[in-house]
Structures are given as structure tokens and as C-alpha cells.
Amino acid sequence: MRFLVKVNIPVEAGNAAAKAGKLGETIRTILAEMKPEAAYFTDDSGQRTGFIVLDMQDASQIPALAEPWFLAFNAGIEIHPGATIGRRFFIDHGMGVVIGETAEIGDDCTLYHGVTLGGTSWNKGKRHPTLGKGVVVGAGAKILGPIMVGDGARIGSNAVVVKDVPPGATAIGIPARIGLADVRNHLTSPRLREWMEGTDVFAYHGFCELSIDGSWVKATPAFDKALCARANVAPLEFDGMHDSLFQQFDASGRRHIEYLTMRGVFADVPFEQIIADWRVLYPKVFARSHDAAPDFADELERQ
DSSP states (O other), X not given: OEEEEEEEEOHHHHHHHHHTTOHHHHXXXXXXXXXXXXXXXXXXXXXXXXXXXXXXXXXXXXXXXXSOOEEEEEOOEEEOTXXXXXXXXXXXXXXXXXXXXXXXXXXXXXXXXXXXXXXXXXXXXXXXXXXXXXXEEOTTOEEESSOEEOTTOEEOTTOEEXXXXXXXXXXXXXXXXXXXXXXXXXXXXXXXXXXXXXXXXXXXXXXXXXXXXXXXXXXXXXXXXXXXXXXXXXXXXXXXXXXXXXXXXXXXSOBOEEEEEEEEEESSOOHHHHHHHHHHHOHHHXXXXXXXXXXXXXHHHHO
């Protein structure tokens, strides 16, 4: 366990030691006896203040030097000396963070308080997680076992992750990411089509991708049964193994939803890009944004 130890050498004691030519010797004694991993001393109006980092089992191991100049702060962070840590690694708040012996952390990663990078066995060899570059792990999350969390992934607070998380995914138990596509709704009402600049193409229509048993599966937000009945389409089913996207045809055989362009998958909503493109595709929508947009359920009633 690492302790941040603040060393205060009071003004009077510091001056006395300095007059006796023993101030440097005192500091050297501190460093020699404690063997800190890091040390930093300043001189503030005669009061020598230092911060040193010690790796020990508990605070009782801090050497009992003659002067009561030491105050230990347990940072509550346990990082095994065998862990591999990249550059610009940041632990926010810190308390309760545990990083195991064979854990590997890439550059620019952030961990919040209560995070555990732990193992699931006592087997020798690799038994702790590997975090890629730019990974963010929320408070209280547990990442367990020799799994890989890909570059740019985000782990939600209090998630328990025991399987690989692909790059750019967000994991709160089941890794997921946002999918966006342009779709044509062949059942668009004339009023809604007029609102959409005379088109029935909806840019950036959203769906979800879930990582289940090593495969990405698509699932779209769906209508409830009542709305499906009014739209004359069967409710979507999702079995966790096959994609579940909107149907191409309704129950009468009429064209329903047509997926035109897959714009890709994202760890977070590309809000600025969507708004910029919508302003080009649907300028009238922004010009009259104070007007209420047609409600899809109401439009079904009108048809």
C-alpha cells in the first residue's frame, strides 16, 4: 500500500538544525531510513515541508524518528508493484482503487474511486485485465480476469465486467455502442413528409449494438404492441443472436422501412456532426423549430 507522507520541519526546529549544520543531515536521515519512492522538499519561510511516497503494509511501519514531524495519509490506492502503467494515467478521488499484479494500463486512462482491476484465480501468469489507450472506468466498477478492454472504451459505474470489451464500446454489464443509419420510411404521411423537406429519408436513425458471446448484434428501439398494431407491423423480436431491425414490409406486404446507409457505430452520440448534417438536410426544420413536429402515432390515425 502506498502512503503519502507529509514531512513538516517546524521553523524553530528547522532553524536550530540549520544553525547546527544538521538540517541537511536530518533530511538525508529521513530519506535513508524511509527509502521513499519519491521525495520533494521546499523551504517556505524557514519551514521545511516535504512530501514523500512510501510503499509499506501499514502506517505503523513508518520509522519512529526522534522528531514528531511526520503525518501519513493513506491514499486508499493499492497498486501492485508488478502492474504495468502507461503515461498520463489519472486516478480521480482515488479511495478504494485496487490494481492487481499483472494488470496493464495504457496511456491516457482514467479510473474513478472504488475501481478494481482484479483477478479471478490464483493461477500463475496473466490473471488481471488489460486496458487499452484512453479507457475511462467509472466509480465502483470491477474489471476481473485476464480480459482486454479496447482503446477508447468506457466502463460504467458499478459495472462488473468479466468479458472482453471491444474498442470504443460502453460497458455496463453488456458492452454496447450506438449505431446510426439513414433509413427510408415508405409509410411516411404527407404531412410528415412535408415537415421533412419533402423526403421520406430519415438521417441518423439510431439503433443499438450489443456484444454478446463475442459477436455484435443489432437491436433497434421498437414500437410497443399497440403502436405496431396501428402501423400494421409485427412487434420486433430479439433473441440475442440475430439482428433485430425494422421490418422491410408491413403485414399487408407494403414497403415499410428501408435501410439505405450505415453511418457507423460510436461510443457516444456524435451530436455536433448530426446537427450540422441536419441543418443541411432539413433547413426548414430549424427555421420553424418553434412549431410542433407531427407526432408519428397521430399521423397513423390520420392515414
